[in-house]
Amino acid sequence: MSDSPPTSSSDRDATSDSKKAAARRRERSITAWLVGAVLLFALYTISRTPTVSEHPKDGGGITGPQLTPEMVPLVSGQEPLQVMFLKAGCPVCHTIPGIEGAQGREGPALRLGTTGPQRLADPKYKGKAQTVREYIVESIVNPGVYIVPGYPTHAMPRWYGQKLSAEALDQMAAYLEQLTEPSAAMP
Numbered sequence: 382m383s384d385s386p387p388t389s390s391s392d393r394d395a396t397s398d399s400k401k402a403a404a405r406r407r408e409r410s411i412t413a414w415l416v417g418a419v420l421l422f423a424l425y426t427i428s429r430t431p432t433v434s435e436h437p438k439d440g441g442g443i444t445g446p447q448l449t450p451e452m453v454p455l456v457s458g459q460e461p462l463q464v465m466f467l468k469a470g471c472p473v474c475h476t477i478p479g480i481e482g483a484q485g486r487e488g489p490a491l492r493l494g495t496t497g498p499q500r501l502a503d504p505k506y507k508g509k510a511q512t513v514r515e516y517i518v519e520s521i522v523n524p525g526v527y528i529v530p531g532y533p534t535h536a537m538p539r540w541y542g543q544k545l546s547a548e549a550l551d552q553m554a555a556y557l558e559q560l561t562e563p564s565a566a567m568p
């Protein structure tokens with residue numbers, strides 16, 4: 382006759398399983414954090430370094446931060462979101478709620494849950510997007526289609542289509558789509 386009741390042993394299994402899962406999660410988030418910190422530092426350095434464009438026709442008249450394709454590695458879409466945005470360099474120019482270090486001011490804050498519908502409703506919008514999600518993807522791969530009023534026309538890089546996988550684009554767009562303007566109480 383066994384003296385240990387079966388319920389307690391299955392409880393123990395469940396606890397040790399969830400402990401393992403928690404440890405795995407912790408490990409993953411530490412890795413993501415480290416990668417993020419390194420990339421952030423790189424981006425900080427880039428954004429502080431005044432770059433002279435090697436292609437004056439692409440960058441003519443831009444005074445703000447610039448990214449050249451050589452500075453940006455391919456983004457596969459397998460990375461955590463935070464890493465995707467950092468690798469792509471979006472934080473250099475954009476404030477993105479929830480993305481550590483994304484406080485750029487060259488472009489509009491990315492809160493497309495609020496601004497997306499406004500862009501689509503703008504009579505000046507002549508793009509193909511029907512949904513906010515499509516608008517975001519279009520803004521990233523084909524930014525010339527619509528320039529957000531009040532922002533420079535050629536600042537947003539034109540080459541993201543070569544750097545972001547379809548998977549990465551999809552995930553980034555899904556994230557940006559659900560960000561909304563902060564309530565009046567927040568800064």
Ligand code: HEC
Pocket residue numbers: 446447448469470471472473474475487488489490491492496497500517520521524525527528529532533534536537538541553
């Ligand atoms: C060098 C600066 C720069 C970088 C880097 C950059 N952007 Fe932009 N972005 C801009 C500017 C300026 C605008 C506004 C002018 C325009 O519409 O092109 C803009 C516009 C946008 C818009 C439209 C926003 C709206 O409110 O309608 C989206 C979406 C966007 N960027 C996403 C991204 C993402 C995602 C990345 C990274 C993959 C990125 N941007 C990288 C400068 C940048």
